[in-house]
Amino acid sequence: MDIEDVASWLVTQTIAFTIRNPLEALAGSAIISNPTTRGLTIQIGKHMAKQAFVDATFYSRLIGTNVVAPAAKRTFTQMAAVATTPAVQIPVAVITAAAVGAAVSSSTVVAINKESNTTSTPFGNWSPFGGMGFGTVV
Secondary structure: OOHHHHHHHHHHHHHHHHHHOHHHHHHHHHHHHOHHHHHHHHHHHHHHHHHHHHHHHHHHHHHHHHHHHHHHHHHHHHHHHHHOOHHHHHHHHHHHHHHHHHHHHHHHHHHHHHHHOOOOOHHHOEOOOOOEOOOOOO
């Protein structure tokens, strides 16, 4: 689509709007052509935009206070109750122990490899799963 097509479309839309809404088109022409009404319209538009921002802030604070906060409080209370059940605590303890064990094992392997890998061969590296790890340190 080139500039001529866009210009033609805009002219067509302007004519159609003028035919459908002659008084609004006349008011728009008056506002655009008169510096006083143009400035007044811009000031009104700025005020309406600022007011819309104030309204949006008020409504979001109102919704947050009366809807989101109570729902979140109930959700956190329920999550805390569920988190204290054995069905959740036992797997968490197992996963935590496994993570700590893996970290200890990994650091041990790194320490062994730093001390014993003097030949820079794959056979000098140890794996946490026992024996040489073919150059991989987990």
